[in-house]
Amino acid sequence: MNLLTEPVGVAHFMVVGAIMFACGVVCMAVKRNALGVLMGIELVLNGANINFVALGSKFLQKDGAFSLGLDGQFIALFVIVLAAAEAAVALAITLNFYNNHSTVDVDRANELKG
Amino acid sequence: MDLDVLLPKLLCIAWLLPLASFTLIVFFGPRMGKKGILASYVAAGAIVTSFILSLIAFVSWIGANGVAAPGGHHGDEHAAVSPLPVDASNSPSPMRLASLADTHAADSHGHDEHAVHEVHKPVAYTGTWYTLGQFGDLKITISYYIDALTVCMFTMVTLIASCIHFYAIGYMHDELHDITDTQVLVTKGYRGHGHGHAGHGHGAHDAHAHAHDDAEHDDHGHGHSDLPPPPAGYDYLHRPGRFHRFFQYLSLFCFSMLGLVIAGNIAMVFVFWELVGVCSYFLIGFYIERKSASNAANKAFIVNRVGDFGMIIGLMALWGSLGTFAFGDVDGQQGLFSQVRNSAHNYELRTPDGMVLQAASDEIARGVEPTAKQIETWRSEKLGYWLLVIAGLGIFCGCVGKSAQFPLHVWLPDAMEGPTPVSALVHSATMVAAGVYLVGRFYPMFTPEVLLVIAYIGLITLFIAATIAITASDIKRVLAYSTVSQLGYMMLALGIGGWSAGLFHLITHAFFKSLLFMCSGSVIHACHTNDMFRMGGLRKKMPWTAYTMLAGCLAIIGTPLFSGFYSKDAIVAQAVMFTKQNPAHGILLYGFAGGAAMTAFYMFRLWYMTFSGKPRDHHVYDHAHESPKVMYVPLVILSVFAVSVGWTMPFFGLSLTNLLEQARPAGEIGTGVLLPALSYPAEYLSHAPSVHLIATLIASATAAGGFLLATLFYGVHKLDAADVKRQFNPIYYFLVHKWYFDELYNFIFIKPLFFVSSIISKIDKNLIDVFIDKLAVGVKALSRVDDAIDRYVVDGFVNVIGNWTYSAGRSLKAVQTGKLRQYVMFIVVGTVALTVIMQWALAAE
Known part of the structure; x- marks a missing residue:
């Protein structure tokens, strides 16, 4: 199966989602800036979101295939809301961290190590 | 307000006021004024208010029920007419109807055409104030039974108690320091x-x-x-002084005594019975540091327990077979009195169904149907009658203890260790009379056989106590034995069918005996000794005391026109009637007469030795002084009552006997079932002039004889007491040693008890204690082993696990590097690894 020759289907969306997920993970792992790490988290979440939407869409299903209804879209909406909430909390933590350390370098946040 | 609403309210308040005073003094006593002097005012105020309330109740009783005795039994013209009872109150509310019948009878008293006498149920108000609890059918209530007797007793007790409270303020003043x-x-x-x-x-x-x-x-x-x-x-x-404590006990006592009088059921009577007992214990032991006082208190308490044991048996017999404690009918339920003497049977004594069924339980178990007819057959076979006898004897047993009757009379003389106001109130006028009161209250329940026992116990008591009083030298002990003897009179009177005579004597005696005791207290207060041989000639020093005491003495020996005369006369008349009807029991009359002569003798011996002649001990005489006003004014008040309480009030027609007649239990005592020869004459028969003349002659002659003898010995010294003492030396020592009762009881009960206890204590020490000790040693050893196991095995195990956890934690600590990005890598690597493993696992399937 060659993705490039196939018509656009679920697999293509999943590839895009996987790429976004990988980018996000790499971003989280290599960035020392806390804001960068947060961006990486957003990428990871949205990569997963794409998978949800794609798998839930009836337009991307073959005829007669099993449809998941609108569940995927709803879960995506939930994830967006959760991401927003998480971003708010994470930004507050970052702000506090900045207030205390005058930096947002996550490598400096090692005071709780064992 | 109706009497049946008013009386319970009035008497309830009168009853509870002393309790309020007691509570106040308990909590605030020592802080009440200087050294607690205000406590006495609180207590006296409470009891005086109670007296006023009782007096209102008394007056309203007379207002509603009149002063006449119910029925036509009292005119002498009826004496010969045999009463043919007709049931007048076969209706749902016998109480009210009975009182209607009374007024009717009082109206028709003059024109007595129908020669039939109605049987009168006494007017009584019964009811329940509070239900303490109900266990199945057993209902424990605070209830009341108010009749003329209750009202009279309330007035008498509160009046005497008021006088004694004031007297005690003077008498106990030393306790303020x-x-x-x-x-x-x-x-x-x-x-x-x-x-x-x-x-x-x-x-x-x-x-x-x-x-x-x-x-x-x-x-x-x-x-x-x-x-x-x-x-x-x-x-x-x-x-330190204990002024407030004395009044605290007095208040508690007044509350208990009034509760005992107003009680509407025998269980409540028992509770207050014990309460007066414990008050008596506290008061006898008021000078607790004196060994004699604490011994006397213990003796009184323990001897009373013996009597109460019998009383509990009586209570069990009643409850077990009749299922109720109430005296009167309450809420449609038949009380004890109407179960034994039912209006449907002319108030004749019949064995109640409950007792018949109890006695016939064997036959019922055998399958005999307990129909009404069968019960009647059983009743005629005397089944259950013995249960009634046991119940009566049991209740009387309690009365023997409380009223110091033979053989439990030994505690009362020793009770004189208490302060004299206590002797006057508790140990002569009220508490010891409670036994007599209960016999009177419980009268409908006594069978002729039980009454005969009561009569003989009374006779023995009055004789023994009178003989001992003759030789006693302690002024209070003479009075104590006199009290025992007079209580014997009352019991004897009740036992020979003189219901109102006995209770009349109870009330007159309460007045003159409390007066005598308070006079003796006044003497003791002045002389600081109880010994009559150190007194003499005190009349000039303390005239108030001397002449009020003379009034008391004249009253007690039954001088005509003094209260004692009327009550003793009534008793003698009944004794004459009784012995006429039962010649076999003639000794009851002779013993009575002999006792009356001895009473006159020892009372005037006491008076002469104390107040007349030359002072025997000048030291005592010089220090003697008249008591303060607060002490002799109550004496005067009481002496007025001691003289006059037996009179019929002119113009008004109020007399105590007629009033008591209103409470007379309905029905005749009848003839004995177990002793068919025993038959009781109705009390009104003894009012016949022929009987009364004999009675008056006997009473006056014996009193005059005793008085003259005492005058010869101690008044004018014509005869020498010491000479007589020498001649009758054995008898004298026998009497001085109080018939050796204490020694006898010591030998029969106390010594064996000590012997048995010493054996038991040896068993306890050598067997049980040793066993327990050994057991304890064993347990100690066992626990050592257990301790070792705990320390080394259990603890060791727990420690090992703890150490493991600790070291694992230490080694895992290094993983927490604090590098956020490293953690992300761990997550990624972990996730990838998990995915790979899952793939691998799924592929393997």
Whole structure:
């Protein structure tokens, strides 16, 4: 199966989602800036979101295939809301961290190590 | 307000006021005024208010029920007419109807055409104030039974108690200061006072172990300015005064006594019975540091327990077979009285169904149907009658203890260790009369056989006590034995069918005996000794006391026109009637007459020795003085009553006997079932002039004889008492030793008890204690082993696990590097690894 020759289907969306997920993970792992790490988290979440939407869409299903209804879209909406909430909390933590350390370098946040 | 609403309210308040006073004094007593002096005013105020309420109740009773005795039994013209009872109250509310019948009878009293006498149920108001609890059918209530007797008793008790409260304010004033008790010796330097237990254990030595033999003690520890110095090495006990405590006990006693009088069921009677007993215990032991006082208190309490044991048996017999404790009918339920004497059977004594069924339980178990007819057959076979006898004897047993009847009379003379106001109130006028009162209250339940027992116990008691009183030298002990003897009179009167005679004597006796006791208290207060051989000639020093006491003496011996005359006369008349009908029991009359002569003798011996002649001990005589006003005014009040309480009030027609007649239990006593020869004459028959003439002659002759003899011996000294004493030496010592009752009981009960206890204590010490000790040693060893197991096995195991956890934590600590990005890598690597493993696992399937 060659993705490039196939018509656009679920697999293509999943590839895009996987790429976004990988980018996000790499971003989280290599960035020392806390804001960068947060961006990486957003990428990871949205990569997963794409998978949800794609798998839930009836337009991307073959005829007669099993449809998941609108569940995927709803879960995506939930994830967006959760991401927003998480971003708010994470930004507050970052702000506090900045207030205390005058930096947002996550490598400096090692005071709780064992 | 109707009487049945008004009376319970009035008497309830009168009853509870002393309780309120007691509660106040308990909590605030020592802080009430200087040294607690206000406590006496609180207590006196409460009892005076109670008296006023009782008086209102008394007056409203007369207002509603009149002053006449119910029925036509009292005119002498009816004496010959035999009463043919007709049931007038076969209706749902017998109480109210009975009182209607009374007024009807009072109206028709003049024109008595129908020669039939109605049987009158006494007017009584019964009801329940509060239900304490209900267990199945058993209902424990605070209820009331108010009839003329209750109202009379309330008025009498509160009046005497009021007088005694005021008297005690004067008498107990020493207790307002610290007291040096010359009768209790303590080792020098002992500082036990102020802690309330300056008792015997701590090196205290009792100077008066034989106080009642030498009769040297007075109530007051404080003594004169010229105290004899204590023996070397000892000090007199010094303690703070206990003024408020005395009034606290008095209040509690008044509450208990009034509760006993108003009680509407026998269980409540029993509760208050015990309460007066415990008050008596507290008051006898008021001078607790004196060994004689604490012994006397114990003796009184323990002897009373013996009687109460019988009473409990009586209660069980009643409850087990009749299923109720109530006297009267309450809420449609038949009380004890109507079960035994039912209006449907002319109030004749019949064995109640409950007792018949109880006795026939064997036959019922065998399958005999307990129909009404069958019950009637069983009843005619006397089944269950013995149960009624046992119930009656049991209740009487309690009365024997409380009223100090033979053989339980030994506690009352020793109870004179208490302060004299207590002797006057508790141990002569009210509490000891409670036994007589209960016999009177419980009268419908007594079978003729039980009444005969009561009569003989009364006779024995009055005779024994009178003989002992003749030789006693302690002024209070003479009065104590006189009290025992007079209680015997009352029991005898009740036992021979003289219901109103006995209770009439109870009330007249209460007045003159409390008067006599208070006079003796006044003397003791002045002389600081109880010993009559050290008194004499005090008449000039203390005229108020001397002449009020003379009034009391004249009343007690039954001088015409004094109250004692009327009541004794009634008893003698009944005794004459009874012995006429039952010649076999003639000794009841002779014993009575002999006792009356002895009463006159010892009372005037007491008066002459105390007040007339030359002073025997000048030291005592010089110190004697008339008591303060607060003490002799109550004496005067009481002497007025002691003289007049037996009179029929002119113009008004109020007399105590007629009033008591209103409460007379319905129905005749009848003839004995177990002793068919025994038959009781109705009391009104003894009012016939022929009988009364004999009775008056007997009573007056015996009293005059005793009086003359006493005058010859002690008044004009024509005869020498010491000479007689020499001639009848054995008898004299027999009497001085109180018929050796204490020694006898000591030999029969106390010594064997000590013997048995010593054996038991040996068993306890050598067997049980040793066993327990050994057991304890074993347990100790076992616990050592257990301790080792705990320490080394269980603890070790737990420690090992703890150490493991700790070291694992230490080694895992390094993983927490604090590098956020590293953590992300861990997550990624972990996720990838998990995915790979899952793929691998799924592929393997």
